[in-house]
Amino acid sequence: xxxxxxxxxxxxxxxxxxxxxxxxxxxxxxxxxxxxxxxxxxxxxxxxxxxxxxxxxxxxxxxxxxxxxxxxxxxxxxxxxxxxxxxxxxxxxxxxxxxxxxxxxxxxxxxxxxxxxxxxxxxxxxxxxxxxxxxxxxxx
Numbered sequence: 001x002x003x004x005x006x007x008x009x010x011x012x013x014x015x016x017x018x019x020x021x022x023x024x025x026x027x028x029x030x031x032x033x034x035x036x037x038x039x040x041x042x043x044x045x046x047x048x049x050x051x052x053x054x055x056x057x058x059x060x061x062x063x064x065x066x067x068x069x070x071x072x073x074x075x076x077x078x079x080x081x082x083x084x085x086x087x088x089x090x091x092x093x094x095x096x097x098x099x100x101x102x103x104x105x106x107x108x109x110x111x112x113x114x115x116x117x118x119x120x121x122x123x124x125x126x127x128x129x130x131x132x133x134x135x136x137x138x139x140x
Contacts, residue, residue, distance in 0.1 A: 089135035
């Protein structure tokens with residue numbers, strides 16, 4: 001066993017409109033913009049949360065990003081039905097339903113409404129910019 005320790009650092013999102021995407025994460029989920037610069041021909045914006053950073057960047061010269069599949073219902077679960085990252089999640093402390101209502105009032109769109117996923121455990125999915133899905137998980 002090695003002596004290296006790893007810790008989560010960031011999620012990297014390629015965005016058609018990095019400024020608008022960063023604004024969404026700040027306005028809806030209360031992230032904080034920590035960096036804004038150009039890297040390899042594209043704007044890049046860092047949005048910090050408790051324990052996680054989103055790096056949101058624009059299209060680099062020569063790239064032709066493809067749109068992800070929409071989130072679909074499969075009866076008792078939802079999925080993008082494709083390989084790779086399906087979503088990422090944030091843990092919500094405090095009153096989960098009140099938080100969901102508060103961000104709905106700010107303009108959040110739920111692709112899966114808040115619901116009891118397991119007994120006494122609630123989740124919801126948000127439709128974020130650029131086809132990204134964000135899960136909200138009730139902290140216990």
